[in-house]
Amino acid sequence: MTKVANALIEDVKVNVTMPVVSVFRAALGGLWVGGRVTLTTETVSFSANGINRMVQSGTLDVSVPLAEVTDVTVLPGFFTKIVAITTPELVLKVRCYRAANFAEAILAARDRLV
Numbered sequence: 676m677t678k679v680a681n682a683l684i685e686d687v688k689v690n691v692t693m694p695v696v697s698v699f700r701a702a703l704g705g706l707w708v709g710g711r712v713t714l715t716t717e718t719v720s721f722s723a724n725g726i727n728r729m730v731q732s733g734t735l736d737v738s739v740p741l742a743e744v745t746d747v748t749v750l751p752g753f754f755t756k757i758v759a760i761t762t763p764e765l766v767l768k769v770r771c772y773r774a775a776n777f778a779e780a781i782l783a784a785r786d787r788l789v
Contacts, residue, residue, distance in 0.1 A: 676779055680712040682721040683768040684734055708735060711779040712769045717741055719760055719781055739767055747778045
């Protein structure tokens with residue numbers, strides 16, 4: 676399952692000088708990066724789109740093994756809700772349409788591993 680999404684990524688750097696970026700990064704704990712989130716039988720992965728790759732650098736791709744997922748929650752957001760995917764190492768936050776359905780699909784895929 677692949678969805679158009681935005682992911683909140685902590686260490687992304689913007690290659691364009693805009694003072695407001697540091698304010699958003701401090702307030703949100705990172706920057707929202709546009710791209711695609713993909714759920715497979717073993718991972719949840721985020722990959723930035725081409726436009727974001729042109730203006731940003733740093734960790735633009737994230738892959739989370741389902742076996743490490745300890746919690747998946749749906750958080751409120753503007754226009755679209757946020758799926759928070761928690762592991763002992765990190766929390767990947769993905770903003771997408773039908774967030775509740777995507778969260779359920781992640782949990783179901785994780786539970787099939789056991």
